[in-house]
C-alpha cells in the first residue's frame with residue numbers, strides 16, 4: 001500500500017523570469033570595460049587573484065546552469081573541476097599539448113563524465129541527489145590518489161604545470177605582457193565565450209525545456225519534454241563548463257594535487273551560486289568574488305575566528321538578500337530608473 | 343567464517359555511532375524536511391560543553407544531564423533566531439544557512455578549546471565486553487543507549503500528545519494548524535530534540551574518535567548515509583541503516599583487496615547511492631506519490 | 635439571539651488576484667447557517683479567511699474578539715473547528731489518532747476518551763476501523779472522520795466545507811441529521827458550505843448566497859428556498 005499525499009513542493013529555487021537571466025547590453029559593456037582596464041593598473045598578484053576570480057565565476061556559472069535552469073542540485077562540482085584540471089595537466093605535462101588546446105578536451109571529458117553521472121542521478125531528486133553528488137565530491141580526492149593512476153596523476157604529490165608565456169607575436173609588436181597579465185586576458189576571453197554560449201543555450205529550445213522541468217517536472221513531461229534527456233544534458237553541460245574552469249585553474253595555479261579539490265571547493269561553488277543569485281548568470285561574477293575575497297576579508301577581520309566571520313557574513317547576505325546579487329541589481333536598476341525620471 | 347562474524351560484530355559496534363547520529367538527522371528532517379549539514383558541529387559543540395563541565399569538576403552524569411538541557415535549549419534558540427525567518431526561503435538558501443552555521447560553530451569551538459585532541463571519558467569503561475576482543479564495554483554501552491533512545495522516541499511519538507502533535511505538524515502542517523497545533527513551535531521542538539540527541543551521539547562518539555572541533559566530519563557523512571538508507575522518515579530505519587552502514591563498511595574493508603582506510607568511505611557511499619537508485623525512498627521510507 | 639460571528643468588508647487575495655470583494659454577513663449564536671454559491675464563487679475562500687489561512691483585509695469578529703491578526707491555530711483554539719474542502723485527513727495515522735488530534739488543543743484531557751466513544755456512536759464505521767490507517771478509508775468514511783475530528787475540539791462554531799462531497803445520498807441524509815442533532819443538542823453553531831443546496835436549506839435556519847465574492851442574497855432558509863432565482867440556479871426546478 002502506498003499513501004498518496006500532496007508533496008509540499010517547496011521549489012528548489014524560486015522561479016526565475018526568463019529574461020532576467022542575463023544583463024542588458026549597456027551594463028554588460030560597462031562590466032566588460034572594467035574587466036579589461038582594471039588589470040592594467042594593478043600589481044601582478046592582484047591580476048592573479050582576478051584570474052582566479054574569473055575561473056571561479058565560470059565554475060559558478062556552470063552550477064548555475066544546472067541549478068538555476070534545470071532545478072537540479074549538486075554538491076559535487078569539485079569532482080568535475082578536478083577532472084578538468086587533471087585532464088589539462090596530464091595533456092600538457094605528459095603529452096605536450098598546447099595549454100589552450102587542452103581546454104576543449106577537458107570540457108569534453110567532463111561533459112561525458114557529467115552526462116554519465118547524470119544517468120543514475122536521474123532517479124534521485126532533492127536531498128538524495130545532494131547526497132549522491134556530495135559522495136562524488138568526497139570520493140574524488142581519494143580516487144586521484146589511487147596507485148593505479150599514479151604514473152599519470154603523480155599520486156599524492158600531484159603534478160606541476162608550466163605557466164604559459166604570452167604569444168611571441170605580442171612581443172614582436174612591442175607589447176610587453178607579463179605571464180600573469182596574459183593568462184588573465186586569456187581567461188577573460190574564455191569566460192566571455194562561455195558566457196555567450198550559456199546565455200544562448202538558455203534562450204534556445206533546450207534551455208526552455210530545462211526551465212520547464214525546473215518549474216514543474218510532471219507538467220513538463222506531460223507537455224512532451226523528454227525529461228531524462230534534458231536533465232542529463234544539463235548535468236553534462238554543467239560538468240563540461242566546470243571542467244574548462246578546472247583546466248584553466250590548473251594552468252593558473254601551475255599545480256594540481258588531490259587535496260586541492262576537496263568537498264570544500266564544491267561547497268564554495270555552491271555558495272557562489274546562492275550569493276550570486278540562483279538562475280542569474282551575471283551573478284556568477286558576484287558569487288565568485290564572494291568565494292575568492294570574503295575568506296581573505298574574514299581572515300583580515302579576525303584570524304582566530306575567520307570561519308565565524310565568514311559564516312556571519314554569509315548569514316547577513318542570506319537575510320538581507322535572499323535572492324543574492326540579483327536582488328541588488330534590481331534595486332540598483334529601480335534606483336537608476338527613479339533618478340532618470342527626476 | 344570466524345573472520346566474517348568478527349567483522350560483522352565490529353561493524354555493529356561502529357554502526358552504533360552512525361545510528362545515533364542518524365537518529366538526530368531524522369529528527370530534524372522530519373521537522374523541517376532538510377538535512378542539517380551543521381548537525382555534526384552542533385553535536386561536537388555540545389560534547390565540548392560536557393567536557394568543560396567535567397573539567398570544572400562536575401561528575402559525568404551531572405555534566406551529561408546539563409549538556410542535554412543546554413543542547414535542547416540551544417537547538418531551539420538556533421531555530422528561532424536563524425531558521426524560522428528562513429522558513430519560506432528556497433531550499434538552497436537553507437543549505438547556505440546550514441553551511442554558515444557550520445562555519446561559525448566550528449570556528450568558535452576551535453578558538454575556545456583549540457584544535458588539540460582531548461580525551462573524553464566513557465561511563466561504560468573500555469574493557470573487553472563479555473571477554474570479546476572485538477566489542478568493548480563502551481561500544482556495547484553505545485549500542486544499548488542507541489536502542490534505549492529508539493524505544494523512548496517510539497513511545498514519545500506513539501503515546502504522548504506532544505509526540506502526536508509533532509507528527510501531525512510534520513506530515514500535514516496545514517491540517518495540523520486547523521486542529522490548533524502551533525506548527526512553528528513544533529519545528530523548534532524538533533530542533534531542540536535533534537540537538538539533544540546529537541549531543542548524546544557526540545558524547546558517546548568522543549571516547550572513540552577523541553574530542554576536537556573536526557571530530558564529527560566523517561561521522562556526519564555516515565550518519566546522513568545511514569539516515570538515507572533508512573528512508574529519512576523513520577527512527578527505526580535510521581538505526582538499522584546505521585548498523586548496516588557500519589557492517590558494510592567493515593566488510594568492504596576486509597574482503598575487497600586494495601581497499602585501505604582511504605577508500606572505505608567512497609565505496610560505502612557509492613554503494614549507498616546504488617541502493618538509492620534501486621530504491622529511491624530508502625529501505626524503510628514511505629512511498630509518496632507526487633501530484634502536480 | 636446575539637451575533638456570534640461578524641464579518642465586515644472582507645476582501646481576500648490569492649497573490650494579485652482578488653477573490654472576495656467586501657463580503658458582509660453574520661451568524662447568530664446557535665444557528666445553522668449555510669453559504670450557497672456556484673463553483674468559484676468564493677465559499678471556500680470565505681471559510682479560509684475566517685481561519686486566517688489566506689491574506690485578507692476587513693474585520694472578522696468572533697464572540698466579540700477580533701480574529702484579523704490571530705494565527706490559524708489560535709483561532710481554532712477559540713473554539714472554531716474547520717472541516718476543510720478535501721478533508722485534511724492525516725492519512726498516515728490511524729483513525730483513532732486522527733480523532734485524538736482533533737482534541738489536541740483541549741485542556742480538559744480527561745473527557746477525550748468519552749468523546750471518542752461518542753464519535754464512534756455517531757459513526758459506527760469509524761469504530762470498526764479505529765486502528766486502520768486513515769488513508770485507507772473510503773472517501774465517504776474519510777469525510778465522516780473529518781467531521782468527527784472537528785467535533786473532537788468541542789467547538790463553539792463549526793465551519794464545514796462541502797461535507798456531503800463524495801458521499802452516497804443516503805449517507806448524506808444521515809450526516810446532516812447528525813449535524814442537526816449536534817447543532818440542537820450540543821449547542822454548536824454551524825456554518826456550512828454546500829453544493830447540495832436543497833438539503834442544506836432544509837436543515838439550515840439562515841442562508842446566504844455568494845456570487846463572485848459578494849453576498850447577493852440573504853434571508854431565512856425558507857425565504858431563500860422559495861426565491862425564484864435561487865430555485866432556478868441552485869435547486870434546479
Ligand SMILES: Nc1ncnc2c1ncn2[C@@H]1O[C@H](COP(=O)(O)OP(=O)(O)OP(=O)(O)O)[C@@H](O)[C@H]1O
Pocket residue numbers: 648651653671672673674675676677678679680719
Ligand atoms: N489557490 C488559488 N490561487 C488562485 N486563485 C484561487 C485559488 N483558490 C481559489 N482561487 C480563486 O478564487 C475564487 C474563489 O474560489 P473558492 O475556492 O473560494 O470557490 P468556491 O466557492 O469554494 O468553489 P467550489 O464550489 O468549486 O469549491 C475562484 O475564482 C478561484 O479561481
Ligand SMILES: [Mg+2]
Pocket residue numbers: 677678679719795
Ligand atoms: Mg470550495
